[in-house]
Amino acid sequence: MQKKLKKTYKFAFKTSAYITLFLTLFMSVFLYYTNNLNWLLIPVVLLTYTICFIIIQYRVERFIYRRVKRIYDDLTLLESTSLRNQPITTDMGTLTREIDKYARDKKLEIETLKIREEYRKEYLGNVSHELKTPLFTVQGYVLTLLDGAMNDEKLRKKYLTRAEKGVERLIYIVKDLDMITKLETGDLSLTTETFDIVELVENVFELLEMKASKKKITLSFDMEYKQPIMVVADKERIQQVLTNLVVNSIKYGREKGTTEVSIENLIKNKVIVRVTDNGEGIEKEHLPRLFERFYRVDKSGSRKEGGSGLGLSIVKHIIEAHNEKIYVESEIDVGSEFSFTLEKAK
Structure with a gap:
């Protein structure tokens, strides 16, 4: 005692x-x-x-x-x-302090549980919506075909093609969910190697050149990088990060706009990769939740752009799996900048 x-x-x-x-x-x-x-x-x-x-x-x-x-x-x-x-x-003074501390801790715990419960409800609602939309689309086309449309060769091909796109979207969502789950549980191992980040960005630009040209968006570096910049990371996953960030900048960018990538030395053994656009921008109130699963800034119109709604969440998990940091800055009608750090090769 x-x-x-x-x-x-x-x-x-x-x-x-x-x-x-x-x-x-x-x-x-x-x-x-x-x-x-x-x-x-x-x-x-x-x-x-x-x-x-x-x-x-x-x-x-x-x-x-x-x-x-x-x-x-x-x-x-x-x-x-x-x-x-x-x-x-x-001792009454010590006991009072302990009870006060206990009460504060419990209050904080209850508030945290309430926030998590709200997040869980919102998350389940988003998952339900994201899966329900393509499922109903596929079901609608299949039922139309069964009702007699498959006797028309042109309609049959048209509806089957659209149903296939719905199935592809479902597969895309399930794959992304599976990847996030593996990243969170540590089941998805990273294969680190030394590679040139400049070359990787160029490859991403080439892959997305056609997509950017539809909106007349220019993909470019902030300057000419004559020397390779070697980093140590999982090359495939970092390419996925860059692809998701550039795709987002194209989706929400302005017609005839620009998406610019810069690579800067941060500290002795780190570089920071920045993906900047001059698009519509994001309101400050949305920034803290931007990397949540299925979180949408524009609840009504953003789904027409496609995607699983998991891109930024995957980006965040991949960067954190490398023990690195990701940042976002944005201003309405000015544009957005996503940046992440990587370890430089020795």
């Missing part, structure tokens, strides 16, 4: 002093009238005070301990991580 008993000592000191004073006065008067007043009165007073102090201190200690223990048991404080390994204290 932890003994922080300053207040109980004070109580015992005072109470013992009162009792001793009363008994001393009583005995002094008694001995004075009986003519037996002598030097033995002093040791008797000291002995009386000592005995009173020990008895009062012990009883107060036991009295407080029993009731404090009951409080610990009733409030299940011993289940708290911060209190489980601590002995029960009988």
